[in-house]
Amino acid sequence: MLSLRFFVRRFSKQKGGLLGLTILLIFVAFAVYPPAFAKYDPADPKSYFVGQALAPPSWSSFFQGSSRTGFYGSLGTDQLGRDVFSQIVYGTQTPVLITFLSSAASILIGLLIGLLAGYFGGRSDELLMRTADIVLTIPLLPLLIILVSVNSNYLLDLTVLIVLAWWAWTARLVRSQVLSTKERAFVDAARVLGVRNFTIVRRHILPNVVSLVFATATIGVAYAVITQASLSFLGLENSARGSWGTMLFYALKFASFSTGAWWLVLPPGICLSLLVLSVFLVGNAIESVIDQIGT
Amino acid sequence: MAPLLTVEGLRTTYTVGGREVTVVNGVDFQMERGKTFAIAGESGCGKTTLGLSIAQLLPSNARIRSGKIVFDGVDLLQMREDDFRRRIRWKKISMVFQGSMSAFNPVIRVGDQIVEAITHHETASKSAARERASKLFSAVGISENRLYSYPHELSGGMRERAMIAMALASSPDLVIADEPTTGLDVLVQAQIIGLLRKLRDDLGRSMILISHDLSVVAELADECAIMYAGRIVEMGSVRRIFGNPLHPYTMKLLGAFPGARLEKRITLVGIPGEPPSFLNPITGCRFNPRCEHAMEVCRREEPRLVEFERGHFVSCFWREETSGGSTR
Amino acid sequence: MNEEVLLEVTGLKKHFPLERSFLDRLRGKKEAGSVHAVDNVSFWVRRGEILGLVGESGSGKTTTARLITLLERPDSGSVQFEGKDIYGLSPDDLKNFRRHVQLVFQNPYDSLDPKFTIFESLEEPLLTHSVVRTKDERREMVHQTMKKVGVPMEALNLYPSKLSGGQRQRIALARAFALEPKLLIADEPVSMLDSSVRASILNMLLDLRAQSGTSVILITHDIATARHVCDRICVMYMGEVVEFAMADELVTNPLHPYTHALLSATPRLDPDARVTVELTGEIGSAADPPAACRLHPRCPHAYERCRVEEPVLREILPGHYVACHRSEEVFFPKLTGT
Numbered sequence: 008m009l010s011l012r013f014f015v016r017r018f019s020k021q022k023g024g025l026l027g028l029t030i031l032l033i034f035v036a037f038a039v040y041p042p043a044f045a046k047y048d049p050a051d052p053k054s055y056f057v058g059q060a061l062a063p064p065s066w067s068s069f070f071q072g073s074s075r076t077g078f079y080g081s082l083g084t085d086q087l088g089r090d091v092f093s094q095i096v097y098g099t100q101t102p103v104l105i106t107f108l109s110s111a112a113s114i115l116i117g118l119l120i121g122l123l124a125g126y127f128g129g130r131s132d133e134l135l136m137r138t139a140d141i142v143l144t145i146p147l148l149p150l151l152i153i154l155v156s157v158n159s160n161y162l163l164d165l166t167v168l169i170v171l172a173w174w175a176w177t178a179r180l181v182r183s184q185v186l187s188t189k190e191r192a193f194v195d196a197a198r199v200l201g202v203r204n205f206t207i208v209r210r211h212i213l214p215n216v217v218s219l220v221f222a223t224a225t226i227g228v229a230y231a232v233i234t235q236a237s238l239s240f241l242g243l244e245n246s247a248r249g250s251w252g253t254m255l256f257y258a259l260k261f262a263s264f265s266t267g268a269w270w271l272v273l274p275p276g277i278c279l280s281l282l283v284l285s286v287f288l289v290g291n292a293i294e295s296v297i298d299q300i301g302t
Numbered sequence: 303m304a305p306l307l308t309v310e311g312l313r314t315t316y317t318v319g320g321r322e323v324t325v326v327n328g329v330d331f332q333m334e335r336g337k338t339f340a341i342a343g344e345s346g347c348g349k350t351t352l353g354l355s356i357a358q359l360l361p362s363n364a365r366i367r368s369g370k371i372v373f374d375g376v377d378l379l380q381m382r383e384d385d386f387r388r389r390i391r392w393k394k395i396s397m398v399f400q401g402s403m404s405a406f407n408p409v410i411r412v413g414d415q416i417v418e419a420i421t422h423h424e425t426a427s428k429s430a431a432r433e434r435a436s437k438l439f440s441a442v443g444i445s446e447n448r449l450y451s452y453p454h455e456l457s458g459g460m461r462e463r464a465m466i467a468m469a470l471a472s473s474p475d476l477v478i479a480d481e482p483t484t485g486l487d488v489l490v491q492a493q494i495i496g497l498l499r500k501l502r503d504d505l506g507r508s509m510i511l512i513s514h515d516l517s518v519v520a521e522l523a524d525e526c527a528i529m530y531a532g533r534i535v536e537m538g539s540v541r542r543i544f545g546n547p548l549h550p551y552t553m554k555l556l557g558a559f560p561g562a563r564l565e566k567r568i569t570l571v572g573i574p575g576e577p578p579s580f581l582n583p584i585t586g587c588r589f590n591p592r593c594e595h596a597m598e599v600c601r602r603e604e605p606r607l608v609e610f611e612r613g614h615f616v617s618c619f620w621r622e623e624t625s626g627g628s629t630r
Numbered sequence: 631m632n633e634e635v636l637l638e639v640t641g642l643k644k645h646f647p648l649e650r651s652f653l654d655r656l657r658g659k660k661e662a663g664s665v666h667a668v669d670n671v672s673f674w675v676r677r678g679e680i681l682g683l684v685g686e687s688g689s690g691k692t693t694t695a696r697l698i699t700l701l702e703r704p705d706s707g708s709v710q711f712e713g714k715d716i717y718g719l720s721p722d723d724l725k726n727f728r729r730h731v732q733l734v735f736q737n738p739y740d741s742l743d744p745k746f747t748i749f750e751s752l753e754e755p756l757l758t759h760s761v762v763r764t765k766d767e768r769r770e771m772v773h774q775t776m777k778k779v780g781v782p783m784e785a786l787n788l789y790p791s792k793l794s795g796g797q798r799q800r801i802a803l804a805r806a807f808a809l810e811p812k813l814l815i816a817d818e819p820v821s822m823l824d825s826s827v828r829a830s831i832l833n834m835l836l837d838l839r840a841q842s843g844t845s846v847i848l849i850t851h852d853i854a855t856a857r858h859v860c861d862r863i864c865v866m867y868m869g870e871v872v873e874f875a876m877a878d879e880l881v882t883n884p885l886h887p888y889t890h891a892l893l894s895a896t897p898r899l900d901p902d903a904r905v906t907v908e909l910t911g912e913i914g915s916a917a918d919p920p921a922a923c924r925l926h927p928r929c930p931h932a933y934e935r936c937r938v939e940e941p942v943l944r945e946i947l948p949g950h951y952v953a954c955h956r957s958e959e960v961f962f963p964k965l966t967g968t
Contacts, residue, residue: 460912488852492905515825516825517896541901
């Protein structure tokens with residue numbers, strides 16, 4: 008059985024997982040308390056230094072101790088003279104929050120429903136799986152665009168919808184895995200022994216299907232982060248601070264591509280990739296640690 | 303008469319996880335025409351690998367490291383691969399595989415697969431090949447209209463018969479049958495045993511029978527080699543081996559077998575310990591950790607296969623010692 | 631031996647409905663038929679006895695085991711365990727039944743949870759039935775069981791994948807015997823093991839029976855194995871019991887053509903003995919079994935009555951039950967030596 012100590016010991020041997028975890032922790036730190044890392048809150052009017060607009064990345068302020076301190080300009084500035092690095096730090100919140108909410112919710116809901124439907128079968132299975140089928144046919148992006156444009160409580164909508172979409176994938180996969188696991192002799196052996204159904208699901212079925220959940224959840228998270236970024240990129244985000252997607256939206260709007268202001272595009276783009284990558288690395292590591300049990 | 307097949311010092315290895323493990327380790331035997339030679343042993347003793355080595359059907363991670371396989375006067379290991387494929391495989395040596403379900407393509411009718419095999423190897427017209435296929439089917443006891451069935455429509459016994467028909471299609475000099483009755487029910491197994499015996503007695507086919515089931519070996523074989531951990535530990539006529547086994551492993555194996563006598567209830571005696579694994583080879587005699595007669599020398603040196611009585615070979619220090627040395 | 635009947639199976643029947651194909655549904659076909667897995671099966675097991683349930687694949691022996699262990703519910707029939715019908719047990723009685731009736735499976739590579747260490751697998755029965763309270767007591771009991779089945783203690787912290795098939799089957803047996811059950815059902819416990827290991831496992835079964843007086847139902851396709859291990863043998867064919875007698879009696883004096891054929895088709899170790907084939911063809915489809923006597927299309931002794939009237943299991947000699955119309959005619963001349 009999986010104990011926390013065993014897990015930590017095995018996980019610490021996963022190089023990819025550790026790298027992913029490090030990246031993820033940095034982003035989480037950014038999201039939890041951005042002022043600790045960046046001085047120039049992009050939502051604060053005092054952070055606009057129009058005179059320094061569209062400056063390329065430069066570390067001069069850092070070394071020469073100009074009037075603006077910290078990392079100002081280290082990743083360049085935008086067309087309003089705002090510090091790109093600070094925007095990145097402050098823009099971390101939304102993607103990270105989406106990552107955690109959507110993965111937690113889709114893992115929990117998908118796992119629960121998949122286990123129920125798969126193990127107990129019958130009418131509840133039919134009902135749950137047909138619901139999942141219907142959910143899977145909903146074209147998500149158009150629906151999101153409509154909802155986001157009529158409702159201002161943007162983050163909540165988005166999470167709810169991504170969860171709605173993703174639990175169905177997880178649940179279907181979990182269910183199929185449960186169906187094959189419950190046919191195995193050790194499950195019958197437990198039933199003959201008189202182990203209660205709930206205990207069988209928890210002790211025998213769950214450990215044998217749970218690694219799969221992490222594999223699908225990483226895909227789900229990637230999907231959620233990119234959906235969120237896409238919506239902001241389409242200009243549908245109405246949070247004042249903005250996120251990485253918003254940065255890309257403005258980069259496009261002010262034609263940074265044609266003016267050669269690459270520093271407005273690359274940092275948010277790379278951060279999106281890094282976040283998705285870190286989730287993948289961590290997910291894969293968890294999956295392979297769980298799969299290692301018993302081999 | 304010259305033997306049909308002579309195997310000398312054959313060593314076959316597999317590469318597993320970057321390591322080379324020896325699965326067939328210095329095997330020598332001869333078999334005569336028209337006889338059935340059985341290779342018996344438990345799973346992992348190397349008997350299937352030995353069969354595949356002779357038929358040159360080894361998987362890509364296996365290599366024959368040394369030895370000779372002389373078939374009908376020709377060393378197969380000196381032959382070019384395409385030469386072997388064109389002249390020997392299936393035409394002279396054919397193989398009946400373990401697990402008859404996977405040996406047929408599931409989406410092609412059985413008859414078409416046999417016809418294809420014939421026309422692929424020989425310059426025969428389709429209709430002649432079909433005629434031959436239906437003759438073969440009646441020879442192995444399946445009705446001809448089964449040629450038009452798909453593999454899954456045949457029962458296990460019928461598929462086994464169809465496999466045997468396919469192996470016989472080219473009238474080969476040697477048929478290698480790998481566990482031909484494993485997985486079949488007793489009554490069907492008896493039918494297949496009858497069929498294989500008919501092939502030998504009526505058609506004079508030579509056959510190598512690979513089996514873990516000593517009772518099937520007793521039924522079908524003339525000569526028999528008992529393998530353990532990649533080596534032949536005992537070899538001789540079936541009557542000798544079953545009537546007067548010399549190697550402690552053979553003796554124990556026969557004592558553990560329930561099929562001996564049904565009239566009286568007997569106590570079966572197991573062999574202690576675990577079957578050997580190629581991944582951690584044992585020094586000395588491979589059987590020594592499970593052998594009640596193991597002596598000091600058994601842990602140190604590997605015994606050689608010696609002719610203990612005329613035509614009865616054994617590789618065992620204990621046997622040599624208790625009988626006052628080998629007859630050689 | 632105690633003459634008291636521990637388990638009595640009466641008229642057990644289980645048909646598995648076949649799935650209607652999509653086309654059949656479109657055509658409005660209502661019935662798709664069913665697989666007659668077990669049909670009107672009756673036998674009993676006495677206390678401390680080893681009963682062999684012998685048959686080919688498709689004879690319904692595994693389904694019978696699943697019915698007796700409540701993994702499946704029968705369509706009709708009853709199973710009495712210590713005088714109580716197991717299909718109508720109260721929750722308390724059920725818990726008691728679960729403790730006293732255990733099942734060992736054919737495939738030792740599948741019957742132990744790959745994510746459980748050997749210790750956890752062996753601890754599970756003790757936890758489930760709260761036999762002992764503390765962890766130390768459980769550890770002690772697990773250690774004792776390991777000694778009994780002769781697997782080294784180092785295996786306790788390993789996962790099943792590190793063990794050989796024989797060792798796994800020993801662990802599976804140890805697990806089943808941990809609660810000293812009154813009835814153990816072993817479904818082909820040695821058919822996937824090497825012959826050198828088989829005898830040890832069967833002997834272990836005999837030893838454990840001797841120690842705890844457990845009754846055993848040994849399910850096997852091999853009548854030779856059953857002959858040397860079992861006290862009584864029940865032969866099944868296509869979901870029905872065809873013959874039921876003491877092992878000695880059944881093997882030396884089979885009174886059903888099927889048992890007779892099974893015995894003469896079983897290869898011996900003697901190179902001079904020859905198997906003979908007394909039945910033509912192969913076992914039919916259980917979805918469409920022959921009417922009346924299920925053996926009649928293959929039986930050399932079949933006559934008109936076998937095609938129209940189903941034979942019932944009757945006591946033809948004391949303690950020797952046969953379901954065949956022609957047993958006396960076919961086999962009794964041999965008995966008297968004429």
